[in-house]
Amino acid sequence: xxxxxxxxxxxxxxxxxxxxxxxxxxxxxxxxxxxxxxxxxxxxxxxxxxxxxxxxxxxxxxxxxxxxxxxxxxxxxxxxxxxxxxxxxxxxxxxxxxxxxxxxxxxxxxxxxxxxxxxxxxxxxxxxxxxxxxxxxxxxxxxxxxxxxxxxxxxxxxxxx
Amino acid sequence: xxxxxxxxxxxxxxxxxxxxxxxxxxxxxxxxxxxxxxxxxxxxxxxxxxxxxxxxxxxxxxxxxxxxxxxxxxxxxxxxxxxxxxxxxxxxxxxxxxxxxxxxxxxxxxxxxxxxxxxxxxxxxxxxxxxxxxxxxxxxxxxxxxxxxxxxxxxxxxxxxxxxxxxxxxxxxxxxxxxxxxxxxxxxxxxxxxxxxxxxxxxxxxxxxxxxxxxxxxxxxxxxxxxxxxxxxxxxxxxxxxxxxxxxxxxxxxxxxxxxxxxxxxxxxxxxxxxxxxxxxxxxxxxxxxxx
Numbered sequence: 001x002x003x004x005x006x007x008x009x010x011x012x013x014x015x016x017x018x019x020x021x022x023x024x025x026x027x028x029x030x031x032x033x034x035x036x037x038x039x040x041x042x043x044x045x046x047x048x049x050x051x052x053x054x055x056x057x058x059x060x061x062x063x064x065x066x067x068x069x070x071x072x073x074x075x076x077x078x079x080x081x082x083x084x085x086x087x088x089x090x091x092x093x094x095x096x097x098x099x100x101x102x103x104x105x106x107x108x109x110x111x112x113x114x115x116x117x118x119x120x121x122x123x124x125x126x127x128x129x130x131x132x133x134x135x136x137x138x139x140x141x142x143x144x145x146x147x148x149x150x151x152x153x154x155x156x157x158x159x160x161x
Numbered sequence: 162x163x164x165x166x167x168x169x170x171x172x173x174x175x176x177x178x179x180x181x182x183x184x185x186x187x188x189x190x191x192x193x194x195x196x197x198x199x200x201x202x203x204x205x206x207x208x209x210x211x212x213x214x215x216x217x218x219x220x221x222x223x224x225x226x227x228x229x230x231x232x233x234x235x236x237x238x239x240x241x242x243x244x245x246x247x248x249x250x251x252x253x254x255x256x257x258x259x260x261x262x263x264x265x266x267x268x269x270x271x272x273x274x275x276x277x278x279x280x281x282x283x284x285x286x287x288x289x290x291x292x293x294x295x296x297x298x299x300x301x302x303x304x305x306x307x308x309x310x311x312x313x314x315x316x317x318x319x320x321x322x323x324x325x326x327x328x329x330x331x332x333x334x335x336x337x338x339x340x341x342x343x344x345x346x347x348x349x350x351x352x353x354x355x356x357x358x359x360x361x362x363x364x365x366x367x368x369x370x371x372x373x374x375x376x377x378x379x380x381x382x383x384x385x386x387x388x389x390x391x392x393x394x395x396x397x398x399x400x401x402x403x404x405x406x407x408x409x410x411x412x413x414x415x416x417x418x419x420x421x422x423x424x425x426x427x428x429x430x431x432x433x434x435x436x437x438x439x440x441x442x443x444x445x446x447x448x449x450x451x452x453x
Contacts, residue, residue: 003168022169044162045199058268064198068169069215134350135263
């Protein structure tokens with residue numbers, strides 16, 4: 001018999017109740033349980049950063065957390081980042097403008113990581129941004145477009161606030 | 162890349178956690194999960210039971226106790242980096258934590274998890290060796306305390322029974338005119354260090370009055386460089402004294418592995434100890450006992 005638990009959590013502002021097998025990672029639950037396939041599972045041992053989501057506002061690896069541990073918590077995935085009308089938010093728009101993605105596999109983790117980072121560091125240096133994404137592996141862009149996008153988004157967000 | 166099935170337990174008290182461990186064979190304790198979860202995912206460990214400490218109240222948090230700081234085992238690495246008491250009383254902890262993984266893993270990773278996992282190159286065990294912090298371990302017969310010097314038994318093996326949990330550590334505050342230095346070398350930022358060095362120096366009237374040096378990553382457990390510490394006390398904090406300490410570091414026992422020879426680790430230890438001492442002498446912050 002599989003060991004299961006009933007959990008309740010909020011994902012992108014929406015409440016969900018589910019019965020999960022306790023060994024299921026939060027990332028797998030988001031993808032397979034809720035159909036939110038924007039979160040990408042890469043290495044599944046905490047190295048690549050692709051599966052990063054925000055739990056109670058803090059960026060974490062969803063492969064290194066069990067779904068059952070998110071019981072009672074608030075999760076934000078890449079699907080929850082756009083503006084209410086569906087348009088790209090400042091960070092997403094900056095990724096588009098600066099060619100901050102090619103294949104897109106790392107992008108959800110980059111966006112969730114940088115969302116939490118820019119909230120806590122609204123005026124980062126290039127070095128700060130590079131350190132912030134040092135735990136997110138991108139094999140396409142060489143990172144330059146991502147760094148440019150983050151720095152540009154920080155400026156846009158500061159003007160907007 | 163998915164964990165094998167296990168039975169999950171999420172006790173809400175330390176007593177309950179210990180009781181679960183005492184009654185269940187083959188249980189693993191889950192703290193922040195930044196080391197255990199990869200090992201579960203890769204099935205390097207296949208426990209029958211997982212006892213999750215994340216819902217236990219009272220074993221997380223930081224308390225200023227005057228001449229020492231009490232840190233709950235489930236305190237997240239992120240919270241150690243942001244805490245005002247730690248910044249005032251043990252500023253080497255946030256300085257070293259910048260080297261630990263990445264900010265996403267520090268958001269989950271705990272001090273207790275790192276100390277129990279006891280990777281030879283991990284920064285927090287190196288710091289607890291530096292301070293010879295006192296650890297509190299709870300088991301079926303109650304709590305016991307032990308100095309960090311007695312904690313590592315062998316490679317990644319801590320002095321903790323299968324029915325015990327680490328609940329907290331007590332880090333002594335070095336008062337007076339104390340400076341700290343933490344340096345390490347790794348191939349990529351966020352990787353485990355090949356060698357790390359930590360130093361504390363108290364200086365009074367132009368002389369070193371108290372010194373501690375620890376080296377991580379070189380051997381199976383952090384090394385305290387007591388011979389160099391003794392030699393430094395009474396000396397002026399100058400290049401000559403630091404080079405002499407570095408020469409002692411060069412003589413430590415060091416591991417060889419597929420990537421790095423023991424001779425290279427010894428050489429790194431010498432370089433890094435000298436740099437840690439220079440950093441410590443350069444960031445002296447007068448810091449009266451008891452003030453935060």
